[in-house]
Amino acid sequence: MNLKKAPELITTESVNGGDVPPSLASLSGRVILLECFQMLCPGCVSHALPQARRADLAFRKQGLVVLGLHSVFEHHEAQGHRAALAAFMHENRITFPVGIDAPATSGIIPQTMTRYGMQGTPTSILIDAGGHVRLQRFGSITDLELGAAIGSLLNEAGQPGASTKP
Known part of the structure; x- marks a missing residue:
């Protein structure tokens, strides 16, 4: 099996993760669910973020790490502020760390989103x-x-407790 190494996240700030934005290097050896979203994306709000929250609650004790990646490629005035994202996360009871994707260096697609070749939001990524x-x-x-x-x-x-055997 030819597997693609997960590119490191390029983030500028974080919410729910302390002063340091989340990084894959700091989570080496862990299984990671990375949920890429935008606050104004209907599919993100109705499906992807609640699902990531459920996965966090269901699998955290088994060793899963859930990270969010807020990738803004439209409606920058409405979504491009850390305070707005923090309020959104609080209102939606999302407690896992969320990094804010670094803005595009050219074009409109943020840097981490570009590195992963994402088509849009929501995008769910599982990293072994x-x-x-x-x-x-x-x-x-x-x-x-x-x-x-x-x-x-x-x-x-x-991971301890991850066995599916009865």
């Missing part, structure tokens, strides 16, 4: 304990499919 992208999905993914993929990667990583 070895730091490889194992799933990257633009749009929606069912809870069952995402949960099975997370469980498989946790088992593969040997």
Whole structure:
């Protein structure tokens, strides 16, 4: 299997993560769900962020790390402020760390979004304990499919409590 190494995140600030934006290097050896979103994206608000929140609550004890990536490529005036994102996260009871994607150096697509070749938001990315992208999905993914993929990667990583055996 030829796996793609997950590119490092290029973020400027964070919400729910302290002073230092989240990085993949600091989470080496962990299974990561990275949820790329925009506050004004209907699919992000109605499906992707609630799903990421459920995954965080369901798999945190088994070793899953959930990170958000706020990638603004439209409506910058409405979405481009850390305070607005912090209020949005609080109102939606999202407690996992969220990095703010660095603005585009050319064009409109933010830097991390470009590195991953994302088509838009929402995009869900699963990164295995070895730091490889194992799933990257633009749009929606069912809870069952995402949960099975997370469980498989946790088992593969040997995370405590991740066994699917009864």
